[in-house]
Amino acid sequence: MPTARLALTSLAVLAFLFTACSPTPPAQTPGGEQPTPGGEQPTPGGEQPTPGGETPGNETPAAQPTPGGQTGARLGIIQSRGSLICGVNTNLPGFGYPEEGTGRWLGFDADFCRVVATAVLGDPNAVEFRALSADDRGPALSTGEIDVLIRNTTWTLTRDTEWGLFGPTTFYDGQGVMVRTDSGVGQLTDFQGLNPTICVQSGTTTELTLPDQMRALGVEYTQDTRPDIDQTYAVYEAGDCDAVTSDVSQLIARRTLFSDPDAHTILPDIMSKEPLGPVVPFGDERWFNVVKWATWATMQAEELGIDSSNVAEMRDTSTDPVVRRLLGVEGGLGTKLGLSDDWAFNIISEVGNYEEIFNEHLGPGTPFNLERGLNALWTDGGLLYPPAWR
């Protein structure tokens, strides 16, 4: 009996505690001073949805929802958390993939995560990578679970309005089709009358572009949609699909994983524009600016001929005002972003400029051997054009 009574009493106490607590909104702490480490909760619920001082009742979240808290909060949260949560691909060699043996995330996209982390925290290793499937990346952004998504994600109008804000394109790509070399198909129109089965990954723009293009060409085909990047290419390699479609860079990257890469050809047809770049959750322009300018800093450095080997020398000796502003010698541009003035210097010395990142993961020394093409600087006939550095 005494134990039963004790149990009842404690339940009653608990009930009062719950009912007493429930109507009270979480305490308001302006400036994100009370951070809930993002690693512990799927949605950083601890971040305050309302600016400090206002009563929650007056807020109209439906009008302009702000995932991840009030404008400007995320930068502070990342700084106090001490790491950047960056969404990357699960397994895409060259872009985002875990290194065999160590599990360290490598690749072009992973390095841009390091670029952003270095800008904010001065440390390229202060990144918490989140491997996301194509289907999962949208919700991860709209819930504000990740700080930035750098996962070969195509910039589209729908995503720009439904998922988050797209930063500068880091890689200009196009959708292509890969077939077995012995299939005798040399271009897309050769598929006419051949009734092919084409593999495609769900949750991608390619999933929608393929039906459009095939309809325009009048090609009858069967689409085999798979939820997972590994499964998509496994089914194609096993011969259950006659072709596989994706961004050309991805086709090239995944081809290197095949047992016989030379037996597969990428058709010359480019079906679409695929500008790939970083995406940040809605509602935090200050954070958006940090991601944008950190990305541009790598391009600006290349344009100015600054790389990781000469950056220290350039800072100490250069008289070029643009170089001096970029590297934080003058201008105080970092402060305007809420960062230290040596933020861009850190990016280039710790990670490198755009050319170094590109060449390390995708360039001539790699299995992919990609040309710069559209991804050259504007001065070299490409599309990379960082805005004015002042």
Add this chain to the structure above:
Amino acid sequence: VAPGRQVNRAHGAVPWWRDVRVLRVIGQIAIVAAIAGLVVVLAVIFLDNLAATRLRFTLDFLDQTSGMELAQTPIPYRSTDTFARAFTAGLVNTLLVSSIGIVLATALGVVVGVARLSQNWLANRISTGFVEIMRNTPLLVQLVLIAALMRELPGVAQAIELPGSIFVSSRGVYMPRPLAEPGLGPWLAITAIAVVLAIVLSRLSSRRAEAGKRTYAMGRIGLAAALLVPVAGWIMLTPYSFDVPAIVGFNFAGGIAVSTAFTALLFGLVIYTAAFIGEVVRGGIQAVRRGQVEAAYSIGLTPNQTLRLIVFPQALRVIVPPLTSQYLNLTKNSSLAVAVGFADLFAVGRTMANQTGQPLSVIVLVMGTYLLISLLTSLVMNLYNRRVQVLER
């Protein structure tokens, strides 16, 4: 003062806070309040977090053009159709695989359940092994394994041809589709005439026989006509033809195509659920008292008759409620289709969620649809259960 208190306690006039009846009521109120409080706290957190995202509930996207292509659609569907149409196609796929799966799993499950009780050593051991392996490994793992094994089948160009122009390849099974030809109408007409004639003749014959008149074997003539005319007509008019699948380009065209994804999912669901149904059936049979069987034997029924006429009808009463659960499980487990690339309700829903940017709405829609399917299945099974139970005396 002290003696007074002792007297009170002795007479049972305990203060309310020590009265068990009062405490019981308070305790129940406390538990209800605790649960309600917890629900409120969770709801507030949920709504708070929801408001902080762009997720909201809307079904506006349903009548927009989907733009997505589906691999297998039992109903006509193209990427120019609406999301609603795509959703329906996924729903039909789910219903198709579930209903066929339920029928096959029941048949196999009954066999397995009976075999587990069999005196035959081999049948007994095989079914026991089957049940233990299927029941104790995850369905998802089984599905992935089945899909991987089916991928080892020969490709389209080297497809195995079975008698009757049935082709088996790693992409699916292709079989001829029967088609109606112009001769079908006349054939149906003459068959109908022959059958009517046979019925009239047989009536006439029996009436004449009753009246003691000669029948001129009219009944047999009628029967012969009813059999011979359709056969002769079938041969002469050829009211049918077959659309035989043939390789066109990279794939088979024509005929009926059953994709590997569908087969793998169906096969996985059937053998997995059959193991559980087998156990349900075994339990049901064992719940019939031994005396019933002995009584049946004593009046000379064979073991087969005993099972069919005595044991099964009584076992059904025990079997039907847990069987319903297995049917519901099979239907819900069909959502694992996404692992083998079959475009079921959930797989289509996933794609829709992504392409519309409305995961919340789509998930609610998908959940609601599964709920509806399950409730309807339960309803049907409960009605059936009631019918079975009425037999009790």
